[in-house]
Structures are given as structure tokens and as C-alpha cells.
Amino acid sequence: MMQNRAVKIQKEYRKLYLRKLNTFEADYDSILNKYLGKVRKIVFDHSDSSGNLQRSSQKTVKRSLRILDNWLRIETEDIISRYILEAIKISLLGQVKVLNWYYKYRGKGKNNLPLIKNKYNKERIMEISEKVLNKKWSDGLKISDRLDKLSNSNNKKINNILSKNINENDTAVSLLHDVSHRIHNPVGSSYKFRVLRIARTETNSAYQLIQKLIASDADLVKGIKWNLSPSHPNYEHYEVCERYAQEDHAGLGAGVYKPENLPDVPHPECLCYLIFLF
Ligand SMILES: [Zn+2]
Numbered sequence: 344m345m346q347n348r349a350v351k352i353q354k355e356y357r358k359l360y361l362r363k364l365n366t367f368e369a370d371y372d373s374i375l376n377k378y379l380g381k382v383r384k385i386v387f388d389h390s391d392s393s394g395n396l397q398r399s400s401q402k403t404v405k406r407s408l409r410i411l412d413n414w415l416r417i418e419t420e421d422i423i424s425r426y427i428l429e430a431i432k433i434s435l436l437g438q439v440k441v442l443n444w445y446y447k448y449r450g451k452g453k454n455n456l457p458l459i460k461n462k463y464n465k466e467r468i469m470e471i472s473e474k475v476l477n478k479k480w481s482d483g484l485k486i487s488d489r490l491d492k493l494s495n496s497n498n499k500k501i502n503n504i505l506s507k508n509i510n511e512n513d514t515a516v517s518l519l520h521d522v523s524h525r526i527h528n529p530v531g532s533s534y535k536f537r538v539l540r541i542a543r544t545e546t547n548s549a550y551q552l553i554q555k556l557i558a559s560d561a562d563l564v565k566g567i568k569w570n571l572s573p574s575h576p577n578y579e580h581y582e583v584c585e586r587y588a589q590e591d592h593a594g595l596g597a598g599v600y601k602p603e604n605l606p607d608v609p610h611p612e613c614l615c616y617l618i619f620l621f
Pocket of ligand 1: 571572584613614615
């Protein structure tokens, strides 16, 4: 029963994080709408009386769109950084709360919670957030590299849409429709889909990093259990997260790691969650 309360606290904070993550899309939509509004203005400023983009303006429009894509690139990194910081804060609060509960009701031995609270001050939180932002994944890329790539490919695709529109003598309205579809389309490889994917992956990675750090600092945490997310798909093969969740890694039971040996989030969009064991 008592152990259940500790699990419940951790799940409550996990839920808070997921709820926060859910607001990302709406927040990002307002940035994308601003972006599309600016594209609209550029295109209409350079359209002729029959509603087509002027061929002679092609270069100028492309240059303006390049600047606009740089603006979007900066806004995107900014919002992802903010969500990473939020994930860190929620995770930190959750772990401190569960440790507090444990020391209060079950605590044996040395209570090092005051030390932990002291250690994870503002500066430390900023340091961890920098660390997450600079983390290179197995493909060698960190967030800013990924956003650069995404921004460049987006700019290229939009330029292609523009050239095609001019060559086919199509209307500016049709051009804006195609650009909007490229940005917003919720499935497949749309620009927005890719940004959402980065946000989910990086915030979860930040959340788990805090859990690993706190568990390593708290004497009472004996292990961290890796749990599959309820949305984990059924694979034909033995998938990496299933291995993490099911194998006995430290003689402490299925899926349990010693805090210092906890592996990183193994793949994009992994939403597996961790629970401290005392
Ligand atoms: Zn996973």
C-alpha cells in the first residue's frame, strides 16, 4: 500500500508532464499561423492584378521567404527550449515530492533531501537544460543541427512549390494553399509533424535525465524501473524498449536499473516512463 503511494505520486507528475506536452501543438500552431500570415503578405505584395505571383518578383520573394524561414527556425528552437525547461521543472518537483514522502513515512537512514534541494537550484536547472540542448543522439545530431536541417529542407520545399506555381502560371491563392499544406498537414512528413516529434523526444529525454540524476543522488532509491508507455506498439521483433522493460538488468527484478546505469531514451518519440524503487 505504502509503496503504491510512492508510485502514484510519480505517475501524477508524469501525467502533468504529458498534459504540458499536449499544449505544445496549440502553442506551436500559433507560431505557424504567424508564419503563414507573413508568407501570405509577401506573396500578395508581389502579385499582379490577375491574382498571380509576378514572375519578375521570384528572386525577391525567395529571399524574403529565406529570412522568414530563419525567423521560424529561431522561434522553433525557442519554444522547444521552453518546453524542455518545463519538463525539467515538473520532473524535479515530482521526484522531490516522492522522496519527501518516502523520507517522511518510510525513511530509514540518512535523509539527503535538503542537500538535493540545495543542489538543484536555478543555476543547476539551467545547466541541465543546456546539457539536454547540446546532447548528441546516435546519429550525431543535437537539437540545433536537427532544426537547421529541417529549416533548410523546408525552405527548399517551399521554393520548389513557388517555382512550380510560377511555371504553371497558377494563382497566388493556390500557392498559399500548397505552402500551408506543406507546413500543417498532420500526417507523414509535414514540417509540423517533425517539430512535434522533436519536442516529444527531447522533453521526455529531459524528464528522464532528471530522474536519473536525482535517483543517483538519493541514497534511498535502489533502482529505476523502465516501463513501456501504454501507447507502445506491438512489434514483430523484440524491440529495444521491450528489452529495457522486461530484462533483469541488475538482479533487482524485471526492467529495473541501478540509477547510474539507466540508459538514455533509445529512439525518437519513446514515451516509456520510469518509476523509482525504494
Ligand atoms: Zn520506449
